[in-house]
Amino acid sequence: MPTLFTDRRSGHSRAPYESFNLALHVGDDSLVVAQNREKLASLSAPLQFMNQVHGDAVVVIDDLVNEPTADALITQNPHIALAVMVADCIPLLLVSDSVIAAVHVGRRGLVNGIAVKTVNKMRELGASHIRAELGPSICGKCYEVPQDLADEVALLHPVAMSMTIFSSPALDLPRALVAALEAVGVSSQVSPVCTLENPNYFSYRRHNITGRTAGVIWL
Numbered sequence: 062m063p064t065l066f067t068d069r070r071s072g073h074s075r076a077p078y079e080s081f082n083l084a085l086h087v088g089d090d091s092l093v094v095a096q097n098r099e100k101l102a103s104l105s106a107p108l109q110f111m112n113q114v115h116g117d118a119v120v121v122i123d124d125l126v127n128e129p130t131a132d133a134l135i136t137q138n139p140h141i142a143l144a145v146m147v148a149d150c151i152p153l154l155l156v157s158d159s160v161i162a163a164v165h166v167g168r169r170g171l172v173n174g175i176a177v178k179t180v181n182k183m184r185e186l187g188a189s190h191i192r193a194e195l196g197p198s199i200c201g202k203c204y205e206v207p208q209d210l211a212d213e214v215a216l217l218h219p220v221a222m223s224m225t226i227f228s229s230p231a232l233d234l235p236r237a238l239v240a241a242l243e244a245v246g247v248s249s250q251v252s253p254v255c256t257l258e259n260p261n262y263f264s265y266r267r268h269n270i271t272g273r274t275a276g277v278i279w280l
């Protein structure tokens with residue numbers, strides 16, 4: 062099951078998007094974004110995007126459709142590729158022989174359990190031996206949050222509790238997601254890249270107005 066995670070280095074978006082932005086909703090030139098999406102589709106398969114809202118909707122698609130409002134897409138169609146866009150959140154790709162998924166997991170997605178919900182849905186559709194790939198996202202040392210928010214997340218996901226190098230409260234979303242997936246029998250491969258630290262990636266924490274990279278999976 063091929064997977065790929067884009068970075069900023071091979072596109073034409075305009076400043077402040079600079080390169081290979083794939084998102085239409087961030088104010089970039091839509092023609093340029095369309096070109097970037099075409100380029101990405103040529104490397105994978107016709108792309109299905111979704112309108113991500115940090116919710117817990119999981120949508121199963123059989124063919125290309127107008128962007129559904131969802132934070133997880135599942136398909137069994139070998140002729141389309143699923144894309145999840147991020148700028149600091151985790152692009153989660155779930156791989157199995159016959160069913161695949163692309164999932165958007167940020168703080169709210171971790172709390173609402175969208176990843177496990179997606180795994181359960183894939184299993185209903187006959188998936189076995191699901192494994193996970195977590196693409197580049199903001200790391201547990203960089204994702205500083207107010208103490209009350211850290212406490213709230215830690216109630217459900219104690220291993221999410223982290224600290225910045227200045228000892229202020231932070232959340233380690235990848236670590237918590239890996240633990241949540243492990244608990245339902247899904248092993249993970251995690252990118253070592255932090256999107257805030259590495260300038261080759263878009264980071265919402267670095268620039269409020271920024272582009273989006275994508276995680277892409279196809280059968």
Ligand SMILES: [Zn+2]
Binds near residue numbers: 200202203204
């Ligand atoms: Zn970091």
